Amino acid sequence: MRNALGAIQSLLILGGSSDIGAAVAERLVPDGCQRIVLAGRHPEAMEAVAERLRAAGAEVAVTAWDAADIGGHADAVKAAWAALPASDGNGSGDIDCVLLAAGVLGDQAQLEDDPTAAAELATVNYTGPVSTLLHVTRRLEEQGHGTVVVLSSVAGERVRQSNFVYGSSKAGLDGFCQGLGDSLDGTGVNMVVVRPGFVHSSMTAGKEAPPLSTTPQAVADAVADALASGKHTVWVPGTFRWVMAAFRHLPRPLWRKLSARM
Ligand SMILES: NC(=O)c1ccc[n+]([C@@H]2O[C@H](COP(=O)([O-])OP(=O)(O)OC[C@H]3O[C@@H](n4cnc5c(N)ncnc54)[C@H](OP(=O)(O)O)[C@@H]3O)[C@@H](O)[C@H]2O)c1
Structure with missing residues (x-):
């Protein structure tokens, strides 16, 4: 349960080695988030994050979860809940917030030449999260409370021809999470997209930063603000809300020309 000040006390990060995920956890620990589960494919990468969070005072467990292993999601979600026992020692503790931080960007030209790789990217970014989040929200509904925070992208708001494989996977994820969030109204479970x-992170290392580029810490601040204020949709930076509203309404021929250069 959230503490008396409304701050979350426990967090599960799906994609536990994500730079943005780590920044969110580091931002939330001083506010009272003391129990954290990092779930992902590579224990050694997550242990490095776990050590930093333990040094900041949190209790941290690392568990296995592969977004692409859809058949393994039920057990992976169960294991994540079991990783941090209840503080009284009886059964599993509650998880106040689940952050979906896994994702792959890919190289658009390579993906167009390799349809199997394109479909695998869609599995990690969209189909895998569909399965995982349904297991997660069922568990949160059983608890009667919880917030799911999903890292979508402006790339999904209007898909560009220069990265339509990644962009369409985020568009699917974003739409799924909006619908799932609405379906949870009244259950005590909330969705934040x-x-x-x-964002300057491992995902974008070596790429030229466009205007309005930001940092994992700025995303973490925006997530902390949304958790405190109850916002359901967050743009980082906030200016993107208006930029994308304009882009969304551009006539298709104009968007085709503009997005070819983005
Ligand atoms: N960086 C940006 O510019 C940006 C912008 C908008 C949205 N986002 C989104 O923000 C999220 C976090 O990105 P980031 O910037 O923090 O990048 P990151 O540091 O590269 O994190 C991506 C995470 O996804 C995990 N992952 C990849 N494939 C996986 C799989 N099959 N199963 C489980 N985990 C998997 C990676 O772990 P392993 O590879 O070790 O498994 C890593 O922890 C992503 O969803 C991304 O699409 C990023």
């Missing part, structure tokens, strides 16, 4: 622009 976060749409960052270009």
Whole structure:
């Protein structure tokens, strides 16, 4: 349960080695988030994050979860809940917030030449999260409370021809999470969809930063603000709300020309 000040006390990060995910956890620990589960494919990468969070005072467990292993999601979600026992030692503790931070960007030209790789990217970014989030929200509904925070992207708001494989996977994820969030109204479970622009992280290392680029810490601040205020949609930076509203309404021929250069 959230503490008396309304701050979350426990967090599950799906994609536990994500730079943005780590920044969110580091931002929330001083506010009272003391129990954290990092779930992902590579324990050694997550242990490095776990050590930083333990040094900041949190209790941290690392568990296995592969977005692409759809048949394994039920057990992976169960294991994540079991990883942090209840503080009284009886059964599993509650998880106040689940952050979906897994994702792959891919290289558009390579993906167009390799349809299997394109479909695998869609599995990690969209189909895998569909399965995982249905297991997660069922568990949160059983608890009667919880917030799911999903890292979508401005790339899904209007898909560009220069990265339509990634962009369409985020569009699917974003739409799924909006519908799932609405379906949970009245259950005590909330959904927060976060749409960052270009973030300086491992995912974008070596790429030229476009205007309005931001940092994992800025995304973390926006997530912390949304958790405190109850926002359901977050743009990072906030200016993207208006930029994308304009882009969304551009006539198709104009968007085709403009997005070829973006
Ligand atoms: N960076 C940006 O510009 C940006 C902008 C908008 C949205 N986002 C979104 O924000 C999220 C976090 O990105 P980031 O910037 O923090 O990048 P990151 O540091 O590269 O994190 C991506 C995470 O996804 C995990 N992952 C990849 N494939 C996986 C799989 N099959 N199963 C489980 N985990 C998997 C990676 O772990 P392993 O590879 O170790 O498994 C890593 O922890 C992503 O969803 C991304 O699409 C990023």
